[in-house]
Amino acid sequence: MRNNYALCLLSLMLIVSYKASANEISGISGDVIALKANAASTENLIFKYDQSDYLILGLPYVYKTSIKTIGDVNIKVQFKNFGESRITIKDVSKVDLNKKDRERANAEALLIRAAIQSYDTSISPSFYFKNPVEGIISSRYGKKRFINEKPRSPHLALDIAANLGVEVSAPLKGRVILTGDFFYTGNTILIDHGFGLISSYSHLDSSIVKEGQMIQQGEVMGAVGETGRVTGPHLHWTIYLNKEKINPENLLKDNFLQNLFKASQDIL
Ligand SMILES: [Zn+2]
Known part of the structure; x- marks a missing residue:
């Protein structure tokens, strides 16, 4: 097929x-x-x-x-309406940032924003995503988020909770375009799957990939951790398509592409 x-x-x-x-x-x-x-x-x-x-x-x-x-x-x-999620971050320095941390977080946001502009036509995404980690979904896409009772940006990713050290693998082949230890997202890997489809993996305990490296579907990239701003070990999985953060859970559904084509709309 x-x-x-x-x-x-x-x-x-x-x-x-x-x-x-x-x-x-x-x-x-x-x-x-x-x-x-x-x-x-x-x-x-x-x-x-x-x-x-x-x-x-x-x-x-x-x-x-x-x-x-x-x-x-x-x-x-x-x-x-995707519902809401309320979390408590005990380390208030991760919620109300001092000047130095704010500058760091802003600089990292720019780095990530630059990375997702990537548009690699040498890789063709199949859209047959595999689950990147064995675990339990702990927070879904789109939830309104309250941190320490204050409203924050919605959660535009899928959280999969797993034990520290559980392997995280590439759900689709691609090229590693950014790695780093960031204020909010901790140890993070961004992968370009081609044609504006990009995914990111955050809060990792360890990462074993390097920027520029090609990675195959199912290849281990690192391990689940609790680095950055977290309440416990989990993978925060973000997917961008044409620079929009989309709902990762949809892509894991059986026959995703066939159903997408079936439901296609006509712009002829
Ligand atoms: Zn998350």
Whole structure:
């Protein structure tokens, strides 16, 4: 089946043509959607499946239903209430940062932001994600977060709790584009899977990969830890697609791609 999804890598500029249609393209906060493209050339992902081209886009998290423009496509992104999570961080210096820590955290945020601009067309993502760690989901994507009772940014990642030292492996092949020991996320690895699909692994106890290294699906990258700002050992797993943080749990569902194509919307 996998060979049916040959990636079309022919073109780079976004030229998607539209059919005047009353149908609005829509999707849910943090989802991935497939749009039937008219042999489009694009900076986003184009998959060929069953004689058609599909543009695959990640939708942003939204605080309320709103129209977002991704590439040249206007999409109605629907708000979803993912619930909330309240955590207590005893070390208040990790919540109310002093000047030095704030400067450090800001500099690291810029480093991460620069890394996710990466757009490597030499790697073709299959989208057949494997679970990166054996554990228990401890916090899902999209939850409104309160730290020490104060509202904070929503949790746009999947937390998988596991014992210290449990192996973390690459869910999909890619290239390591950033590693570091960061204020919030502790020991962190970012992997570029190609065409704007990037994932990150945080709070690791140890990391055994180097920047620039290619890593295969299932290859061990490090071990679960509790570095950075945490309440206990877990993996904080973030996935970016076209620079939006999407819901990692969706990608682990059986037949993810087939169902995505089945539900595709028409922009011809
Ligand atoms: Zn998390």
